[in-house]
Amino acid sequence: MKWCTYERDGEVAIGIVEGTNVYDVSNQLHTNALLEVIAREFEPDVDLDVAPRYPLESVKLLAPYRPLKNVICIGKNYEEHVKEMDTAGAGKLVIFTKAPTSVVGPDAVVERHPELTDQLDYEGELAVIIGKSGRDIEHVEEHIFGYTVLNDITARDVQKQHVQFFRGKSFDTFCPIGPYVVTPDELSFPLTIETTVNGELRQAGTTADMIRPIEELIRTLSKGMTLEAGDIIATGTPAGVGHGMKPPVYLQTGDTVEVSISGIGSLRNIIV
Template identity: 40%
Template sequence: MRFSSVRTAQGDTLAARRDGGLYDLRRVDPSLPDGVGPLVVGGPELMERAAKAAESATAAARLDESSARYRPVIERPGKIICIGRNYAAHAREGGAEPLDYPDVFMRGANSLVAHGESLVRPRCSDKFDYEGELAFVIGRRARHVSREDAYAVIAGYSVFNEGSVRDYQRKATQWTMGKNFDGTGGFGPDLVTPDELPAGAEGLRLTTTLNGRLMQDGNTRDFIFPVAQVVVILTEAMTLEPGDVVLTGTPAGVGYARNPPVFLKPGDVVEVTIETVGTLRNTVRDEA
C-alpha cells in the first residue's frame, strides 16, 4: 500500500495511491487520522484499517491531484536519523575510504519540504547541494533489535533529497549546521509499505536528475550498511519510536564533488527516483 499526507481545500487528510489515482481515505472512514504520521504512530492495526479503506475506496473518494498539495510524509518526526557515507563510491568522491562504522547525525523537522514544493537555498550560501536517498520509517518501538527482527520494525519506505549546504557542513567537525537549514530536505511523495518492495528495499536503482540531466545513478544493493544492519546499530544506542525517519545515505554524483562543482540555484528542478518506491520532485527557490 502507498499512503500520502495531503492538503485539500477541505483540509489535511490521509490519502492512498492505487490504480493510478489518489484517494482520500477519510471520505471512506472519517475516523482515520489526517496524515501518515499519526497513522504510523497508531500502529499496525490502524495501518491495516487504512489499507482496507483504500481497497474499498470508490470514485467518490478520488482526489483531483491538480488541486491537492502534498505535505512531508511524516511532518513532525520525533527523530530524523541520517547515515552518512553509506556508499563506497560516494565516500571516495569526498576523499574518504569506506567506514567500518557509519557516520550518524540528525536532522530537524523544520528542514522538511513536501513533494512538489520548493527547496530553499539559504541567504548565506550558494553552496546548496542535492543528495538522493532512500528513507525508511519506524513502525514499532524498538531497542536492541536483532538483524533477524529488523525488518519487522519498519512501517514503510520513501524518497528523500537531503539538501546540504556544503560550506556550512564543513565549518566544523560536525555536519549538523549544513544539514539543518530550513526547507532543505525534500520528503515524499508516499510511504510505501514493505510488502510492496524487496526485503530491506534491497536492489533498487536510485537516480537523481537536475533539470533533466542524470547526476546520480546508484543502487541500494551497494549500501555499506544495509537497512537491517542500520536498525541493529541504531537500536544498540537509542530507542526508535513509531514515526522516526532514517535516511540511508546517498550514492556518488553529488554536486560538490564534480569538476567544476554543480550547486543548486533558483528555478532548478531536482527529481529523485527510487525504483518501485516513486519519484520526489522539487524546484529550488531563494530564501525570502
C-alpha cells in the same frame, strides 16, 4: 499500500494511492495525520470500497508527515560516494541528524539561503520509516512501516564550518520527502536511486551498493537507543553529488532537482 498526505479544497487528508487515484481514508482512521497512524503501531484497517476517490492529479501532495524528532541520517554508505568526497570517516558508520523543521514535501520550494551558503548540494536517498518502537532490535522487518524518497539538501560550506553536520543540513526546506510512503510488501529490493538536476542525470545507484544494508543500520542504531514509531532514517546517498564533481557544481536559483526511487516514486523540488 502507498500512503500519502494531500490537500484538496483546503482540507488535509490521508490517502492511499492506487493507479491514478487517491482514496481518502481519514474518516476511517479518525485522523488526518499519518504520523498518528504510524504511532499506533498496528496495521491500519481500511476499506477502499467505501472511501472517497479522487484523481491523483486533482490533489496537492504534501510531505507525508513531519517527524517529532530529528531525521537520523547515515553518511558515506556508498563506496563510490566515499571516493568522490574525501577519506574522512571512510569505513566508519557516520551518523548525523537533520531538524524536523527542515521537512517539506514534493513540489515544495527549497530555499537557496544565499546569505548563508554558496555551496548548495543535493543527496538523493532512500528513507526508512520506523513503524514499531524498539531497542536492541533483532527482527528488523517487524519494525519497518515503509519507505519514502528523501533529498538531503546540504550547505557544503556550512557543513565544513562545524564539527557536526547538523546546521549545514538543517536550514528550513533542506529535507524534502515524499511523495509517498510505500509499505515493504509492495517493494522488490534492490531499489534503484536516480537524481537529476534540470533533467541531467547526476546520480544513478542501487540499494545493493550500500556498505551497510538497512537491516544492519537499524540493528546498530537501536543498540542502547530506542527507535520510535515515526522515526525516519535516511540511508545514505550514491555517488554523483555536485560537490564531488570536478570542478564542483552547486545548485542555483531556478534549478529543478528530482530524486526517483523504483517502486516509490519521484520527488521534485525547485530551488528559489
